[in-house]
Amino acid sequence: MASASTPHNDSPNVGSPDAKEQHAPQEPGKQQEQGKQQDPKAQPANNRKRKFWLIGLVILIILVGVGVWLWYDLYGRYNESTDDAYVNGNVVEITPLVTGTVTSIGADDGDLVHAGQVLLTFDPSDNRIALQSAEANLAKTVRQVRGLYSNVDGMKAQVAARQSDVQKAQDNFNRRRNLAAGGAISQEELSHARDDLSSAQSALSNAKQQLSSSQALVDDTQVSNHPDVMAAAAQLRQAYLANARSTLIAPVTGYVAKRTVQLGQRIQPGTATMAVIPLNQLWIDANFKETQLGHMRIGQAVEITADQYGSDVKYSGTVDSVGAGTGSAFALLPAQNATGNWIKIVQRVPVRIHINPQDLEQHPLRIGLSTVVDVDLHDQSGPVLAQKPPQQASYTTNVYDQQLGEADAMIARLIHDNSATMGKSAQR
Template sequence: MADNTTTTPNASAQAAQPTKRNGKRTLMLSLLVAAVAVGSAGAYFYHESYGRFYEETDDAYVDGNLIQLTPQTAGTVISITADNGDFVEQGQTLVEFDPADTEVALQSSEANLAKAVRQVRGLYSDVDNYKAQLEARKVDVQQAQADYQRRQKLAKGGAISQEELAHARDALSAAERAVTSAKQKLDSALALVDDTHIASHPEVMAAAASLRQAYLNHARSTLVAPVSGYIAQRTVQVGSRVQAGAPLLAVVPLDDVWIDANFKETQLKDMRIGQPVEIHADLYGSDVRYRGTVESLGVGTGSAFSLLPAQNASGNWIKIVQRLPVRIRLQSDNLDKHPLRIGLSTTVTVDLHDQDGPVLAEKAQTKPRYATDVYQHQLSEADALIAQLIHDNGPVAEQVGMTH
């Protein structure tokens, strides 16, 4: 009996242990289910109240204009005033060529224009000369006609011979032929200058065009910065003989950069032009925030415009989610303190609340997006030089300026 009383409590304890373990397991499972339910509810609530109104990607990079400086004429480099990383102002001289060849060509063109002006002045003088000759021949005709008529009357009375009358008639015919010849010469001279003045004469205009080109070639032997920015990709060296169109260096205006964000095609359903964007650059971290707006949605995926686009109709095909480039225009509020560089990685978040904007641009651009006026003065200076040469070599009555 003693053995039975000692084993019964042990058996009860052993039977209670699985019950406790099962209870703990049930409690843990219940807590896990509750946590999953709460997490799912929280995720659903987050998605419905916040998440579905924002799309984010870290496949986004800073992009901007890379303005290549290329010469329009060939030349030998004698001076370089900027190097990689230097800041340059619009219109600042960057590269200079040896100006000897272009100076000689310019002087030759100036001489040719002066010569053309003086030759055209001679044409106008010829016209005046032929007009005077024509008037003189007309006077000769009148005199010869008067002599002939007087001799006709004398011949009828027998006062002069028929031979003398014939001589008077021949003189009248010769005078009339001289008038015809003088008129033809005047018409030929007028054909060269009719409806023109010195500045608009074809000979002068051709010489002026040659001078304008020579002046531009000489001016272009000095290369200036088309915009303000920072120098990059300098390859030109002093002493190099470069040809027209060869890239020498690039100017990057960092105050006019944008973000190219590559979103998955599944993220673009509610994305519209004009929606606000928040950007964080990896360079500065999450403490620095940039603001911007969606400027355009790409018209094709990156693979569609690749050098070797995929041919899905051949071979085995595996569906891959495509990405579409989205351009984001940055606001300049933070660029001064925290400048961005081309190629930096960024994280972009687009606010999708406002969906009134278009998916694609609906209006054509009527104004140039980018422009420079640093080359305009070159042509005006050439025109001023042409006008001065015409003034110096032409008569006072023909002092008119050239217009391009």
């Protein structure tokens, strides 16, 4: 009896490792690789796409290069900028000219003061007494000068009297001489007449000398311009100024800073008490490298940005001047390069930049603030250095002229009051 044959199965057993590998799912990366290998048309499309991006990148680089070149050719090489730039201005120190004790302080740090406003007041007792003494001295001098003019008139009258005496003695001598010639009188009486004539002539000569001396003191003068009166007036003017200077006033309009004076403090001449800073007279000191100054000229336009306001606020200005030396050349201890370990360092030169007053009024600045300046070098018509000296003073004040005017008015009043009763001869 034949046994039943087992059916033949070519596939591997289900439980065998080969069967598991065949039925296990394939990984995504492998599927993609197989897909690429199986799709030969996708390879040229990818190459074309890569070539397109490479060409675009090259064109972009070329455009950027052209843009950079155009920027440098049209703008970059005509501009020099630096952030080593700071706001600067006038710091007007308030210093007394006379010694005094502080009795009043009229302004403190940050206060706005106008030109002529009182800042400090000293105890005026000593200066006031000196002023009164000078007034009295001027009045006395005017009266003494009036006496000089009166002496001239008196000496003229005395000379006239002496001339009359001489004429009388001369006539008497002539008569005596005729009588003596005829023997009517003695020679002794004639000698007495001659002596009287000589005495009268000596008295006349003495009177004329005194008249000349008196006239020499008043010739070509009036009471107001007599040397003695002018000397007394100068003493009064000095005393008046000393009294006026016991009150310190602001020479300019600005803001008070650096107040160090205190009430009751004894101040000596030249002591710094406070400072007044006119914030409408600011400028910028920009320190450019020496390699940046080749095309910089006076008058070139400048764009200024202050760190206080940021880039939203732009100031306009112009190059006012280029420094006459580097910063290190004017240092307290200048560098000594004659050494073995010398290293070359790029130097910086201060350039003063004028700020547009309208911009400064809209956005006030403070001394010492940091700024960034950008100089436009297109305009090359200006000089490198100033070619002419200033035609007028850069800064002036007339607040002190009033003090002299008041002193002159006081002198004129004293002279008038003490010479009002003078005669016409004293007024010539």
